[in-house]
Amino acid sequence: MPIRIPNGLPAASVLTAEQVFVMTEQRAAHQDIRALNVIILNLMPKKITTEIQYLRKLSNTALQVNIELLRVDKHISRNTPQSHLDTFYLDFEDIADKYYDGMIVTGAPLDQIGFEDVSYWAQLEDILKWSTTHVTSTLFSCWGVAAALKVFYDLPMLMRQDKLSGVYLHNRAHTTDPLIRGFDDVFYAPQSRFLDFPTQVIEENTDLHILADSPEAGMFLAVSPDGHQVYVTGHPEYDTLTLAEEYRRDINAGKNPHIPVNYFPHDDPNFAPPCTWRSHGSLLFGNWLNYYVYQLTPFDFAKRIPEHEKLVR
Numbered sequence: 001m002p003i004r005i006p007n008g009l010p011a012a013s014v015l016t017a018e019q020v021f022v023m024t025e026q027r028a029a030h031q032d033i034r035a036l037n038v039i040i041l042n043l044m045p046k047k048i049t050t051e052i053q054y055l056r057k058l059s060n061t062a063l064q065v066n067i068e069l070l071r072v073d074k075h076i077s078r079n080t081p082q083s084h085l086d087t088f089y090l091d092f093e094d095i096a097d098k099y100y101d102g103m104i105v106t107g108a109p110l111d112q113i114g115f116e117d118v119s120y121w122a123q124l125e126d127i128l129k130w131s132t133t134h135v136t137s138t139l140f141s142c143w144g145v146a147a148a149l150k151v152f153y154d155l156p157m158l159m160r161q162d163k164l165s166g167v168y169l170h171n172r173a174h175t176t177d178p179l180i181r182g183f184d185d186v187f188y189a190p191q192s193r194f195l196d197f198p199t200q201v202i203e204e205n206t207d208l209h210i211l212a213d214s215p216e217a218g219m220f221l222a223v224s225p226d227g228h229q230v231y232v233t234g235h236p237e238y239d240t241l242t243l244a245e246e247y248r249r250d251i252n253a254g255k256n257p258h259i260p261v262n263y264f265p266h267d268d269p270n271f272a273p274p275c276t277w278r279s280h281g282s283l284l285f286g287n288w289l290n291y292y293v294y295q296l297t298p299f300d301f302a303k304r305i306p307e308h309e310k311l312v313r
Helices: 011-017 047-058 082-088 121-134 143-153 199-205 242-252 278-294
Strands: 003-005 022-024 036-041 065-070 100-105 135-141 159-172 186-195 209-214 218-223 229-232
Touching: 036 047, 036 278, 047 065, 047 082, 047 278, 100 121, 100 143, 100 278, 121 135, 121 143, 135 143, 135 278, 143 186, 143 229, 159 242, 186 242, 186 278, 199 209, 199 218, 229 278
Parallel strands: 003 022, 003 065, 036 065, 036 100, 100 135, 135 229
Antiparallel strands: 159 186, 159 209, 209 218, 218 229
């Protein structure tokens, strides 16, 4: 089934060229289907690139998904045309009284800034708290994970001495949790952050079920006991060349970055990197939509009950 996106969104032409079935609002209006309603809170500077990455992953499912885009404030972006933001993005006051089946909170390039110094922290905190009563399941990514851990568990931001950058081997937990159904025992996933999420710290300070982690990268994937919150510290949505682009950006900025781990063949940036995480990335988003959004949400999401039965683990 297709994903339904706003008319004219640039991602439509990119995904159509990749043979992804994309349906515009106009066509979808003629179908009598209870599609899932998912809103993406996009905190990344290059919003169009991020839109394409997440929409590509959300399209790999038999479910029809309606997509809306949310911004946290009206900050003037240097990386996204203002016309794009004004045309396709909603403000929180536009959606405060609505209910959603799923929500994605992306990462943000703020992992060396304290929460108190983030200009939109108060607004973001309001949105995250709102999600607990207006969204069936919310997926947090990278810096979004740190923000959610602070809001819901009062866990301070933990920092690494050096940036974690590369494609790391992760171990899945020995559990029947449907979020990792079909996962290999070990799998690759990109990481790109100064943030630190030590497995032991998460286990000792939260009630989250850790479903995958890595000795080098710490916690990769965790879920709340009721399935309403999913925490993904890495970037399974990344394109093949995203880490390469970040590496060269940091070089041009004079940051002298380390070569991303296990990414370029022979650790040589002159070679084109392979994508070794595509299948597990698609599987993760597909499982989330199926088991944590579709199977937990009521038919009338405006009548969402506060607590659902826990999933069998």
